[in-house]
Amino acid sequence: MIKAFFKEYGAWYLLYGLLSLLFFLTFYLYRLPLVYFQTSFIFVSTILILLSLGLYYRFYQKMTSLHFFLAVTNLDNLNQLEQPSDKAYQKIIAALIQKEAEAALVYQSDQDKIQQMIKLWSHQMKIPLATLSLMEQTNQLEKESVRQQILRLENNLSRLMNYIKFNQNQSDFRFESVSMRDILVDLVKKNQVLYRQKDLSLTIEGDWILKSDKKWLSFSLAQILDNAIKYNKPGGKVSIRIQDKSVCIQDTGIGILAEDIPRIFEEGFTGYNGHEHQKATGLGLYMTKQILNHLEFDISIQSQVDQGTKVLIRKR
Known part of the structure; x- marks a missing residue:
């Protein structure tokens, strides 16, 4: 967590170090008493440490909330993040969740329709199969009649397969x-x-x-x-x-x-x-x-x- 904190705020600490170095060079080149620089450096560093503790606490809360959100997908845990940028991220996350939910609903609806069509077509295909079975049992397997029932089976199966392919947007032209x-x-x-x-x-x-x-x-x-x-x-x-x-x-x-x-x-x-x-x-x-x-x-x-x-x- 500390490594992630310095990775996010490292640029500010680097800027603080560069400014401190510039002030030190200024005091040194103009032969000013370094005791003044030392006093101000200690004072500013103390403020920086206190500010860093506060920033780290907020950063820790933010990361904990995000990890919890990833685990349970609950936006309520992000309400404690009140920074303008955090609010903007919350809106983006909410929009993505809504979009994903709508896509899942459409997908489930498509799957339900496909299941219904499979049941319907299965019922239709039972008719020629039952006819063929009856013809076989009664020894009335006339060539023309058999071809009729087989053709019906082929047509029904073709419609089913093409419907599934078309419904899944796989109809490459x-x-x-x-x-x-x-x-x-x-x-x-x-x-x-x-x-x-x-x-x-x-x-x-x-x-x-x-x-x-x-x-x-x-x-x-x-x-x-x-x-x-x-x-x-x-x-x-x-x-x-x-x-x-x-x-x-x-x-x-x-x-x-x-x-x-x-x-x-x-x-x-x-x-x-x-x-x-x-x-x-x-x-x-x-x-x-x-x-x-x-x-x-x-x-x-x-x-x-x-x-x-x-x-x-x-x-x-």
């Missing part, structure tokens, strides 16, 4: 030249078994070469196409029209209630369709909106109940 048509064709091919299951017809018109992140753009479009399949009617249609700086995906599904459309991009919002069909997590369109914002796209939805939904994506 890599921009390259991509074909919008090629991305959509690949997504259709991947999910063709689901289209056949509902006997859906699909058309793709046009193309658009642009600079974007292929993986995240593909993920966003996959959410829209998944909804076009999920909420479409058997024998329905999905039409994709690609133009320069825009993509329009339209289906003939059950549509969306007018009162649900303003909230369709909110995190966790499922609306009437999600509750009715028990298939929605309320995160697909939310993530789509957030990712497209990062990629500098705007997305809008128009829909009428029992007539279908139209999703328009435009480049800013």
Whole structure:
């Protein structure tokens, strides 16, 4: 503690020593009686010692309070430090504690949401697993049906992993030249078994070469196409029209209630369709909106109940 004290106040003691030396040289060179210098030196040194004891006591209290603060993180123990600089440090420490508490609260909230989503997705993944188990027990493992359930498992797992990665701000974008048509064709091919299951017809018109992140753009479009399949009617249609700086995906599904459309991009919002069909997590369109914002796209939805939904994506 003494070493730390002299480290903090050492400059003042060095200044005192230099001034004393200058006074001594002055007395010596002018041949003044050194007894006067000696008397004044003893007097000033006595005052310095008393002042040092007081400073050391305050320094000891300050260091003790700071060490106690580090141990229990209690600002009340710093109230005895009344110097202006100490008060300024107290404000800084209080602000840092507040900021850390807010960050911890946000982190805990994010973790809670992730846990909830994992539980929800786990429930959704049980459905195709139970279906596969039943098919195996009844010896009805038809190739097409197995592929449907496996595809559902893959899609659900992909959404979960991408949600976790996106929620943890790990979505590093890599921009390259991509074909919008090629991305959509690949997504259709991947999910063709689901289209056949509902006997859906699909058309793709046009193309658009642009600079974007292929993986995240593909993920966003996959959410829209998944909804076009999920909420479409058997024998329905999905039409994709690609133009320069825009993509329009339209289906003939059950549509969306007018009162649900303003909230369709909110995190966790499922609306009437999600509750009715028990298939929605309320995160697909939310993530789509957030990712497209990062990629500098705007997305809008128009829909009428029992007539279908139209999703328009435009480049800013």
